[in-house]
Structure formats: structure tokens, C-alpha cells
Amino acid sequence: MEKAAVKEDGLLIPLIDFSKFLHGDESQKQEIAKAILHGFQTAGFIYLSGLPITEETRTHVFGTSAKFFDQPLDDKMAIAWTTPEANRGYSAPGREKVSQLADPTEVEALRSSVPDIKESLEIGREGEPGHPNHWPKEKDAMVGFKDTMLDFFEQCRALHVEVMRAIAVGMGLDAGFFDGFLDVGDNTLRLLHYPAVNKEVFKINPGQVRAGEHSDYGSMTLLFQDSRGGLQVKSPNGKFIDATPIPGTCVVNAGDLLARWSNDTIKSTIHRVVEPPHADGDVHPPRYSIAYFCNPNFQSHIEVLPGTYAAEEEKKYPGVNSGQYLVQRLAATY
Numbered sequence: 001m002e003k004a005a006v007k008e009d010g011l012l013i014p015l016i017d018f019s020k021f022l023h024g025d026e027s028q029k030q031e032i033a034k035a036i037l038h039g040f041q042t043a044g045f046i047y048l049s050g051l052p053i054t055e056e057t058r059t060h061v062f063g064t065s066a067k068f069f070d071q072p073l074d075d076k077m078a079i080a081w082t083t084p085e086a087n088r089g090y091s092a093p094g095r096e097k098v099s100q101l102a103d104p105t106e107v108e109a110l111r112s113s114v115p116d117i118k119e120s121l122e123i124g125r126e127g128e129p130g131h132p133n134h135w136p137k138e139k140d141a142m143v144g145f146k147d148t149m150l151d152f153f154e155q156c157r158a159l160h161v162e163v164m165r166a167i168a169v170g171m172g173l174d175a176g177f178f179d180g181f182l183d184v185g186d187n188t189l190r191l192l193h194y195p196a197v198n199k200e201v202f203k204i205n206p207g208q209v210r211a212g213e214h215s216d217y218g219s220m221t222l223l224f225q226d227s228r229g230g231l232q233v234k235s236p237n238g239k240f241i242d243a244t245p246i247p248g249t250c251v252v253n254a255g256d257l258l259a260r261w262s263n264d265t266i267k268s269t270i271h272r273v274v275e276p277p278h279a280d281g282d283v284h285p286p287r288y289s290i291a292y293f294c295n296p297n298f299q300s301h302i303e304v305l306p307g308t309y310a311a312e313e314e315k316k317y318p319g320v321n322s323g324q325y326l327v328q329r330l331a332a333t334y
């Protein structure tokens, strides 16, 4: 039996040892595959431990990400995010004027806007024709940045393939069923930084969050969070529940396209990032996380999966092109 990472208000997010799928015997593989699929079908979220990505890699990538965000705003703006088709580059935070909150009109303006308090860098598949990545200049603290991120991108790409193999096994399909849909690696690595924020900001703005509620779009997201906390997942009863960080794990959530692909037998669950549950003093320290958004190859045609419907009329969705679906969804957010 696997353990629960989160268990509250009807939301049970399992904690699953993935090394038993990768290296276990046949019965362990089956057991883990079923647990993973069940987690996606019920919560839409799982926590994986026993990952092939080492703690050393993880620490190095988080350190490198922090160095990127540490750069002057101008340097980051020089590689700004451009279009949903490219989906690459830097997005600046909504900037709050916390020091001027005594002015009631300012406060009102802030209250009505409540932008997310975060900045991010999106890195796509290196070498995608027409869409070069926006890399920071290879100098000073940014020397080696590109290599570090490309290496991590590849490790996450490989992990996605393995988790999809587990889903295939769980569904009773061939283990390699999804391989041909994923081999290109049309994925996005998003580095996230939620800057330090005064607690007052959350008090003055009841609606203030670090990242607004949403579901993800693709097949699944591999989410690496630091120890700060603040990620919340919506329970079946509509309450936001803390998805507390567990060292050495990766949170994996199914996206909208996988839900659609599975005829809604897999859930793409709403989540958000809010004020962490604890803070010493007046300021919440910064939070860093890394989301790796996995997608079926942009060229893939996504038809409801065999075994998720009994009769043709039970298919809830027509086929769709993966790339077109994703660009459409992204265009609606930015």
C-alpha cells in the first residue's frame, strides 16, 4: 500500500515510490502503475519519490534558477516572453507598491488589480524550428545556465515518458503505447520565482495570491517545489487544500489534454499558490519552484483512448491536434 501525501476534505493525493516501477519486478510494476493511474483518476495529482533525478541535480538546478532571477530586471527583460506560439522567455511580476499602501486610492487600485506575485522563465524544446529559446548571455553568473537547463529538460523529458508508460500499463495498454506520442519532447520548462512579500499584502488584498487558480493544459506537469509551501489543490468539495512540500519528491498533476485524451477518466485538477502557511516576522521569504509542462508531440492527433469508452457515443470529444489545442489555451491566458 502506498502512503498518502495529502489527505483532507475528500482529497487523497498518494505518495508513490517510482523506483519500484522503474526497477521492480513485474508485480511491483503493475502495482505502482495501478496506483499512479488511480491517483490521476481520483485526485488528478500524485507525489512521486524514488526518482531518477538526483537531489544533487535538483539542488544545482534550483541554485541556477535563483541566479537567473537575481539578475537586474533589464537583463531579464532583454529576453522577454513574446507569443503563445513561441512560449519562450521571461515574464515579469506584477509590481506592487507596498510602501505606499497608506494612500486609500492606491490601496483600492491594488485591491482591484491583484496581479500574481511571481516571475518566470519559459524554456521550450531546443532546436524547434522558428522558435529559438531566449537564453541569458553566457557571462558571469549565467555561465553554464544553458547547459544546466538543457540537461534538466532532458531528464524531465525522460521522466515524462516513464510516467506515461506507467499510465499505459495501469490502463491495460502496451507499456509503449504513448511512446510515439511523446518522443519529440515538445515540452516547456518553467522556472518560477515568487519574490519575498510583506504579509500585509495578503491582509489588505483578500484576493491576493502568488499564482491564481488554474488547471494545466498538456499531458502532465512535473512540479518541483522548494520547502516554502503555498501550493494548494482543490478538493472534490471545492476547498483548497495545502499540498505540503515533501523533500525528495516531485508533484505530478495531469493536464487538460490528458483528461480529454482519457475521456475525462483522468482529472485535471485546479490548483494555485497562496501565502505560505507559516512565516517568521513580517515578510514571507521568496519561494522557488520549477514546473515542467509535458505535452504530446505538437504534431500528434489526440483521439479518445481505447478502453475509456464502451460505445462510440460515449466518446466525449472529437480528435484534436495537440499543438493547436495548446496554443489556443495559452493564447487565452497571456
Ligand SMILES: O=C(O)CCC(=O)C(=O)O
Residues within 6 Å of the ligand: 190, 192, 211, 216, 223, 225, 231, 271, 272, 273, 289, 290, 291
Ligand atoms: O509554483 C507552483 O508550485 C505551481 C506553479 C503552477 O501551478 C504552474 O505554473 O502551472
Ligand SMILES: [Fe+2]
Residues within 6 Å of the ligand: 214, 215, 216, 221, 271
Ligand atoms: Fe499549474
